[in-house]
Amino acid sequence: MSFSFVREQMVEPAPAPVNTAGPIAWARRNLFATPSDSLLTILAIVLLVWAIPPIYGFVMPNFLGGDAVPPGGTVEQCRVETAGACWAYISARMTFFIYGFYPAEEYWRPNLVFALGTLLIIPLAIPRVPFKRTNAILFFVVYPVVCFYLLNGGVLGMPSVPTEQWGGLLVTLIISLVGIICSIPIGILLALGRQSKLPIIKTLCIMFIELWRAVPLITVLFMASVMLPLFMPQGTTVDKLLRALVGVTLFSSAYLAEVVRGGLQALPRGQYEAASSLGLSYWKSMWFIILPQALKHVIPGIVNSFIALFxxxxxxxxxxxxxxxxxVQAASSDIDWSSPTQAITGYLFAGMVFWVFCFAMSRYSIWMERRLDTGHKG
Amino acid sequence: MQMQKALVSIAIAASLGLGATAAQAATLDDVKAKGYIQCGVTGGVPGFSAPDANNNWTGLEVDFCRAVAAAVFDDPEAVRYTPLTSQERFAALSAGEIDILSRTTTWTMSRDTDLGIMFAGTMYYDGQGFMVRKADGIASALDLSGAAICIESGTTTELNAADYFETNGMDYSPVVFTDQDEVVKAFEDGRCDVYTTDSSALAAERSKFGNPDDYAILPEIISKEPLGPSVRQGDEQWFYINRWTYYALLEAEELGVTSANVDEMLGSDNPAIKRLLGVEGDFGAPIGLTADWAYRIIKHVGNYGESFAKHVGPETDIGLERGLNALWTDGGLQYAMPIR
Known part of the structure; x- marks a missing residue:
C-alpha cells in the first residue's frame, strides 16, 4: 500500500507579480514601454502642465480657482485686465444666442418647437420603443410643418414673425434639421439614379451630383442670396432663409448621394440577383433587400456628412x-458688455455648443453601428 | 475688394439688362401696402446698427429708418431689418429686397452714379484716424514717423495710411492682419505703436480695452468717409421722402425742437417751426405724406442731436464728439436745406 499525498484544498491564488499588474505595471506597459514611448509620455505631460493651468484659469470662475466671471457677474468685473472668460456676458445675452431677434413675448413658440422635437426624437432614437413608423412620420413629415406654422405664425391668432427675426441656435437647428431630413431621400434617389440603367436619369443624376459637389457651399449661398434676387422679376422675392435652406439641402444631398452609392457598390452582385430571382420589383428589391444593407454599411459616412452639414x-x-x-459675432460688438475677453468668450461658447451637438451625433452613430452589426464586418 | 466690386457690378448690370429694375413701382405705395419698411442694416456695428440687450435693433442709422417709418406710418416700429454683409448690400437694394440701405455706407461718386442707387444724406461724417497709447506721449499724427502701424489688409484704410505717410514724407512699418479683431488684439498686445481705422470704429474698439483711458485718439482725420442712407434710383418720390426725413432731423435740431418739447412747439410763433411741424403750409403732400410728417418724426424718434447723443455721443460708451457732425451753426457740416 502506498500513500500518496492528496491535497484537499486549492492553493490560494497568489497576487500577480508587481511588475505585471497594478498602476505601475499599467504605466510601464502603456506609457514607458520603450525609450521613445517614455519620451513621448514626458513630452505629453510637459505639454499638459504647460497648457492646462492657463486654460483652466481662463474658463473657471473664482470659486473654482480661475479668473472667469460667472453668470450673474457685472461688466465691470469683466473689464479688468486680468479677467478670464466673461460668462456673465454669455448668460446676459443668452436669449439672443438662442432665439436671435425673435420677439420676447413669443419665446414660447420656439420653446414648444424645441420641446416637441426632443419629445419626438428621443423615442425615435431608442430602438426598444414601439410605434416607430408613426413616430417617424410624426417627426419627418408632421413636425416640420407644425414647426413652420408655429414659428412663422399668422395662423390661429399667433402674430406673424418673419424669418428675418429668427436667429441663433433656433436657425442653426432649423437649417441642419431641414438639411438632414430633406437630403436623405433626395440623396438616396440620386444615388439610385446614378446606378440606373436608364441613360437620361443616369446622366441627369450625374450632372446634378457633379455640379453641386464641384462648387463650394459658400459660393452656393452667395449666389442664392446675391445673384438670384437680381434675376427674378421685381417684387417677387424668395425668403432669404428659404434660399439658404434650399442651397444647403441640395448641396448636402449631392454629398449624401455619393456616400450611399458607396454602400450600393459594396453589396455583392448576388444580393441584387437574389432579389430579382424572388420576383421582387425594382422598388421592392431596393426597399427590402438592397437599401437596408447598403445604408447600414455607410452609417459612419452618412453621420459624417451630417456632422459636416451641421x-x-x-x-x-x-x-x-x-x-x-x-x-455670437454680432453680440461681440455689444458695447454694454465690451470687455477684453468678450469676443473670445463668445467664440468659446459657440464652439462648445457645436461640439456638444456633433459629439452626440457621433456617439449615437457608433452605438447604432454596433447594434446593427450582423457580423459582415471584416 | 476689386473682385467683389466687379461681381456686384456684373450682377447689377445683368439685372438691368433683364429689365428687372427698369420699371420701378412706386416704393411708397409698396411700403404702404405691406405696412412696414424693409431696412438694410449692418450685422452689428455698435452705435450705428446693432442688437441691444433686448435683441432690438438700435443705433444712429437704425433711427433713420425709424424716422422714415414715423413719417409714413406714424409708427417708428413699422420697420423690419435685414442684416446685410458689405458684399450683398447694393444687390439687396437693387433687387428690391430692402427699401432703404442704412448700413455704414460711404457715399462715393462711383456708388452714387454707377450702382443704381442714390444717397439721401450723410448721417455721420466719418474719417480715418489713429489711436496710440497715452504713455507714448504722441500728440499728433505728424509725430508718427517711424511708427509700427496695425492695419487691416485689403481695405481703403491701408491705402489711405500709405498716402498720408507718403504725402507727409514720413516712414512707417505696416503690421498687417486680415481680421479686425486680430488687428485690435495685436495693438493691445503692443505689437505695434498705432492702430488706424475709421474714427468711429476706433472709439468703439477703445471701449473694449481693459483700460480705455490708457489710449488716445489723435485729432487728425486723414480721409473722408461720409456714411449715409441710400435708396434705389428711379423713384424720386421715395428718394425725396428719405432726403427730407434727413433734413427734418437736422432742421428740428437747429430750431430746438425735440421729442420732449415738440407738442409745445406746435404753438410756437416762429414761422420756420410752424412750417416744419405742418402748422402752416402743407409740405407733406408733394412727397405723398401728411402735413404733420416732420412732427411725427420728431415726436417718435427725436431730432438728429438727440439720436446722436443717445447712440454715439459723449455720454455713451462709444463717446464720439460731435466734431464734423455738429450743425453748421456750431461749426460742423450738418446743414439742412430750408423747409419752405
Missing part, C-alpha cells in the same frame, strides 16, 4: 442670416 450651417452668416455663430 458645422457648415455657420456659413450662412456670410449672407446675413443670424445663425448661432453670427449672433
Amino acid at each position: 458645422k457648415d450651417t455657420s456659413l450662412v452668416s456670410i449672407v446675413g442670416i443670424f445663425d448661432l455663430l453670427n449672433t
Whole structure:
C-alpha cells in the first residue's frame, strides 16, 4: 500500500507579480514601454502642465480657482485686465444666442418647437420603443410643418414673425434639421439614379451630383442670396432663409448621394440577383433587400456628412442670416458688455455648443453601428 | 475688394439688362401696402446698427429708418431689418429686397452714379484716424514717423495710411492682419505703436480695452468717409421722402425742437417751426405724406442731436464728439436745406 499525498484544498491564488499588474505595471506597459514611448509620455505631460493651468484659469470662475466671471457677474468685473472668460456676458445675452431677434413675448413658440422635437426624437432614437413608423412620420413629415406654422405664425391668432427675426441656435437647428431630413431621400434617389440603367436619369443624376459637389457651399449661398434676387422679376422675392435652406439641402444631398452609392457598390452582385430571382420589383428589391444593407454599411459616412452639414450651417452668416455663430459675432460688438475677453468668450461658447451637438451625433452613430452589426464586418 | 466690386457690378448690370429694375413701382405705395419698411442694416456695428440687450435693433442709422417709418406710418416700429454683409448690400437694394440701405455706407461718386442707387444724406461724417497709447506721449499724427502701424489688409484704410505717410514724407512699418479683431488684439498686445481705422470704429474698439483711458485718439482725420442712407434710383418720390426725413432731423435740431418739447412747439410763433411741424403750409403732400410728417418724426424718434447723443455721443460708451457732425451753426457740416 502506498500513500500518496492528496491535497484537499486549492492553493490560494497568489497576487500577480508587481511588475505585471497594478498602476505601475499599467504605466510601464502603456506609457514607458520603450525609450521613445517614455519620451513621448514626458513630452505629453510637459505639454499638459504647460497648457492646462492657463486654460483652466481662463474658463473657471473664482470659486473654482480661475479668473472667469460667472453668470450673474457685472461688466465691470469683466473689464479688468486680468479677467478670464466673461460668462456673465454669455448668460446676459443668452436669449439672443438662442432665439436671435425673435420677439420676447413669443419665446414660447420656439420653446414648444424645441420641446416637441426632443419629445419626438428621443423615442425615435431608442430602438426598444414601439410605434416607430408613426413616430417617424410624426417627426419627418408632421413636425416640420407644425414647426413652420408655429414659428412663422399668422395662423390661429399667433402674430406673424418673419424669418428675418429668427436667429441663433433656433436657425442653426432649423437649417441642419431641414438639411438632414430633406437630403436623405433626395440623396438616396440620386444615388439610385446614378446606378440606373436608364441613360437620361443616369446622366441627369450625374450632372446634378457633379455640379453641386464641384462648387463650394459658400459660393452656393452667395449666389442664392446675391445673384438670384437680381434675376427674378421685381417684387417677387424668395425668403432669404428659404434660399439658404434650399442651397444647403441640395448641396448636402449631392454629398449624401455619393456616400450611399458607396454602400450600393459594396453589396455583392448576388444580393441584387437574389432579389430579382424572388420576383421582387425594382422598388421592392431596393426597399427590402438592397437599401437596408447598403445604408447600414455607410452609417459612419452618412453621420459624417451630417456632422459636416451641421458645422457648415455657420456659413450662412456670410449672407446675413443670424445663425448661432453670427449672433455670437454680432453680440461681440455689444458695447454694454465690451470687455477684453468678450469676443473670445463668445467664440468659446459657440464652439462648445457645436461640439456638444456633433459629439452626440457621433456617439449615437457608433452605438447604432454596433447594434446593427450582423457580423459582415471584416 | 476689386473682385467683389466687379461681381456686384456684373450682377447689377445683368439685372438691368433683364429689365428687372427698369420699371420701378412706386416704393411708397409698396411700403404702404405691406405696412412696414424693409431696412438694410449692418450685422452689428455698435452705435450705428446693432442688437441691444433686448435683441432690438438700435443705433444712429437704425433711427433713420425709424424716422422714415414715423413719417409714413406714424409708427417708428413699422420697420423690419435685414442684416446685410458689405458684399450683398447694393444687390439687396437693387433687387428690391430692402427699401432703404442704412448700413455704414460711404457715399462715393462711383456708388452714387454707377450702382443704381442714390444717397439721401450723410448721417455721420466719418474719417480715418489713429489711436496710440497715452504713455507714448504722441500728440499728433505728424509725430508718427517711424511708427509700427496695425492695419487691416485689403481695405481703403491701408491705402489711405500709405498716402498720408507718403504725402507727409514720413516712414512707417505696416503690421498687417486680415481680421479686425486680430488687428485690435495685436495693438493691445503692443505689437505695434498705432492702430488706424475709421474714427468711429476706433472709439468703439477703445471701449473694449481693459483700460480705455490708457489710449488716445489723435485729432487728425486723414480721409473722408461720409456714411449715409441710400435708396434705389428711379423713384424720386421715395428718394425725396428719405432726403427730407434727413433734413427734418437736422432742421428740428437747429430750431430746438425735440421729442420732449415738440407738442409745445406746435404753438410756437416762429414761422420756420410752424412750417416744419405742418402748422402752416402743407409740405407733406408733394412727397405723398401728411402735413404733420416732420412732427411725427420728431415726436417718435427725436431730432438728429438727440439720436446722436443717445447712440454715439459723449455720454455713451462709444463717446464720439460731435466734431464734423455738429450743425453748421456750431461749426460742423450738418446743414439742412430750408423747409419752405
